[in-house]
Amino acid sequence: MAKHDRDLSLLFHALADPTRRSILTRLAGTPAAVTDLAGPTGLRLPTVMRHLAVLEEAGLITSSKDGRIRTCAVVPQALDPVRTWLDEHRAIWEARLDRLDAFVTNVMKENGT
Amino acid sequence: MAKHDRDLSLLFHALADPTRRSILTRLAGTPAAVTDLAGPTGLRLPTVMRHLAVLEEAGLITSSKDGRIRTCAVVPQALDPVRTWLDEHRAIWEARLDRLDAFVTNVMKENGT
DNA sequence: ATCATGCTTAGCCATATCGCTAAGTATCAG
DNA sequence: CTGATACTTAGCGATATGGCTAAGCATGAT
Known part of the structure; x- marks a missing residue:
């Protein structure tokens, strides 16, 4: 539970920046060199390098x-x-929405989680 | 596309903090008062208020x-x-992984998306 | 009226983030 | 060897973040 906390924080933080998301999108189709990634952002190379470092630290x-x-x-x-x-949170939240809290508790017991 | 950029940034940023995620988790089952939320965090009220403001700005x-x-x-x-x-990115990324880019493009055409 | 409770505001401090420039280092081309 | 290319490192400045204390305000209980 608490084990994934750091991973999640790094991931969410990495995804919180529009430039980084656009880099990910651009990278989705094909791998690319640093300069190629920098081009469309309009940012300087060192700045882009930092974004790439953040993405890499997050494992993305x-x-x-x-x-x-x-x-x-x-x-x-x-x-x-x-x-x-x-997924986990949507499940709980929607359960709450539908007033099926008891049901969720039940499922969690069945899964042994 | 670019329209959702700010929403996404706010959301991801809000989710990037462990305290805020724990608040969301705690809030999943039942609504709660500010003091009740502050308790388990071990943080002071004004600090928690700030976290709540961030969550609220993100619409969470x-x-x-x-x-x-x-x-x-x-x-x-x-x-x-x-x-x-x-979902969008997983689709593209996995397509790339499986080298089935053409297939995905096809599916998207069939779905009219 | 008085006091406790629960939130709110103001403001401080340390650190992190995001942008930059300037000056490296390491290939590759000629 | 010389120069261009592609990254890399160092470091600066403005702003944002995450924590705090201290003081304020509104409501509920006595």
Whole structure:
């Protein structure tokens, strides 16, 4: 439970910036070099590097250097914890909405969670 | 597309803090008063108030005051934009993983999306 | 009227974030 | 070797964040 706290915080924080999200979107189709990623943002290279570092720390992207070119690529499974958190909470929230709190409690008992 | 940018940033930022996530979790089952929410965090009231303000600005909770007690409750649909963003990106990312980009494009055409 | 309770506001401090420039380092081309 | 390219590092400034205390205000109980 509390174990994933840091992961989640890093992930959510990484996703909280429009520039970083646009980088992720741009990176979705194909891996790209740092300069290619910087282009459309209109930001300077060091600034973009920082964003990439944040994304990499959160585990959302990987990068490797070939010659003088660093290529960045997306890490699809990285979003799993976010998705899990979302699913759990949506379940509880909607249960509350439908006034089925008891039901949820029951399901959780059945799952042994 | 760019229209939801601010919403998403506010949402992700609100979710990036462990204290705020714990408040949301605590609030999942039942609405609660500010003091009740502050208790388990070990933080002072003004600090908790700030967290609540962030959550409310992001649309994740609502609050109303009855007498001198402010009661906070979760807003379940608030997570929809997050879920949407996640779904879209997971689709693209996994497509890339499985090298089935063409297939996804196809499905999207069939769905008229 | 008085006091306790529950929230609210104002303001301080430390640290983090996001942008930048300037000056590196490391390839690759000629 | 020289120069261009592609990143990298160092460090600065403005603003935002997350915590606090102290003091204020409104309501409920006595």
